[in-house]
Amino acid sequence: MTTRVPMERKVLNENDRIAAELRARFQARGILCLNLISSPGAGKTTLLERTLRTSNRQARVAVLTGDIQTDNDAQRLAGFGFPVQQITTGGTCHLNAQMISKALEQWNLDELEILFIENVGNLVCPSSYDLGEDAKIVLLSVTEGEDKPLKYPSIFFKSELLVITKTDLLPYVPFDLARAKENARRINPGIEILELSCLTGAGLDAWQKWVAGRGKRACAEEAAR
Amino acid sequence: MHELGIANSLLEAIQAELLRHAGARVQRVGLRVGELSGVDPEALRFCFECLVKESPFEPLPLDIEFRPRQQTCRACDRTFPVVDYNTICPSCGDDGTECTSGTELELSYLELEEL
Numbered sequence: 597m598t599t600r601v602p603m604e605r606k607v608l609n610e611n612d613r614i615a616a617e618l619r620a621r622f623q624a625r626g627i628l629c630l631n632l633i634s635s636p637g638a639g640k641t642t643l644l645e646r647t648l649r650t651s652n653r654q655a656r657v658a659v660l661t662g663d664i665q666t667d668n669d670a671q672r673l674a675g676f677g678f679p680v681q682q683i684t685t686g687g688t689c690h691l692n693a694q695m696i697s698k699a700l701e702q703w704n705l706d707e708l709e710i711l712f713i714e715n716v717g718n719l720v721c722p723s724s725y726d727l728g729e730d731a732k733i734v735l736l737s738v739t740e741g742e743d744k745p746l747k748y749p750s751i752f753f754k755s756e757l758l759v760i761t762k763t764d765l766l767p768y769v770p771f772d773l774a775r776a777k778e779n780a781r782r783i784n785p786g787i788e789i790l791e792l793s794c795l796t797g798a799g800l801d802a803w804q805k806w807v808a809g810r811g812k813r814a815c816a817e818e819a820a821r
Numbered sequence: 822m823h824e825l826g827i828a829n830s831l832l833e834a835i836q837a838e839l840l841r842h843a844g845a846r847v848q849r850v851g852l853r854v855g856e857l858s859g860v861d862p863e864a865l866r867f868c869f870e871c872l873v874k875e876s877p878f879e880p881l882p883l884d885i886e887f888r889p890r891q892q893t894c895r896a897c898d899r900t901f902p903v904v905d906y907n908t909i910c911p912s913c914g915d916d917g918t919e920c921t922s923g924t925e926l927e928l929s930y931l932e933l934e935e936l
Contacts, residue, residue, distance in 0.1 A: 597934065597935055598848055598932050598933065598934045599932070599933055599935070600851075600930050600931075600932050600933075601842070601930060601931050601932075601933055602929065602930050603838060603851075603927075603928040603929060603930055603931060604927065604928075604929065605834055605838065605927065605928045606926065606927055606928075607827060607830050607831050607834055607852070607926045607927060607928055608827070608830055608926060609834065610830065610833065610834075611830070688823075688826065689823050690823055720823070720859055721823035721826075721859065723859040724823065724827070724858065724859045724860060724926065746906070749856075749857055750857045750858065750859035751859070753857050753920070753924075754857075782906035782907075782908075783906060785908055785916065
């Protein structure tokens with residue numbers, strides 16, 4: 597006899613279980629965890645370089661950076677005096693919670709306040725995996741199409757912040773900034789949007805303020821729990 | 822293209838559930854995939870079939886229920902499908918709506934044969 601048994605079980609519940617553990621560990625220590633996602637070449641590593649370069653030496657910031665191959669990004673980020681670790685996935689197109697948990701075994705979490713996770717360059721797969729972050733941040737460079745939010749709705753829907761990068765190139769490329777923002781808001785009406793150029797430094801202050809403000813908000817949420 | 826990893830997680834979820842139904846054989850699997858899940862249903866089906874092939878589970882048909890995005894209005898409680906990215910409530914015009922369906926990636930049922 598065959599019976600249909602309802603399951604109501606998330607397919608990625610093992611990933612989600614580890615992510616929930618990570619989130620609890622971060623919250624208990626007041627750590628802000630931000631998961632940066634974009635297509636390859638949108639400027640995640642460069643934004644992190646600029647962020648670390650301008651961070652106070654006493655700031656307790658760390659970076660986990662994911663790539664399919666090479667530790668080039670960790671090398672780029674290592675020279676600023678903050679803990680940086682490369683996660684080389686060996687073919688996997690996204691980071692998952694288990695990779696984060698394993699990498700964090702190397703660090704004393706009590707010494708951290710902000711953890712940046714640079715995901716593998718990919719707008720599709722990273723959107724499915726919770727890493728225990730407080731917020732996903734999606735980057736879109738002005739050399740890409742302004743229709744990216746419509747083509748990759750999942751990641752724009754799940755991100756709290758959209759960072760439009762390489763704005764110094766706007767005079768040279770046919771990128772419709774207003775349309776790009778409108779498209780992002782069609783997918784996610786509540787998404788926050790920042791524009792910046794890591795080359796000229798325009799907009800970096802607002803980015804630093806956003807990160808600092810998000811950290812305070814995370815602490816307030818923890819205090820209210 | 823992470824559907825192979827998702828298919829593998831699906832198979833692991835099925836195996837975990839079967840531990841709670843000792844002696845049963847799974848005949849059919851029901852899966853819910855939302856429009857915003859970031860998963861392509863047909864790519865997932867292809868990967869699932871590859872994993873099941875020549876495994877103890879073969880044959881194992883996979884029923885995929887695709888869930889379009891729906892919003893629910895916080896003001897009037899109306900739930901409506903999102904057409905052309907429009908998330909404004911068609912009943913009362915309020916823009917305070919929240920997504921209540923479309924992000925699913927869930928094992929919805931197993932058809933089990935008791936041996």
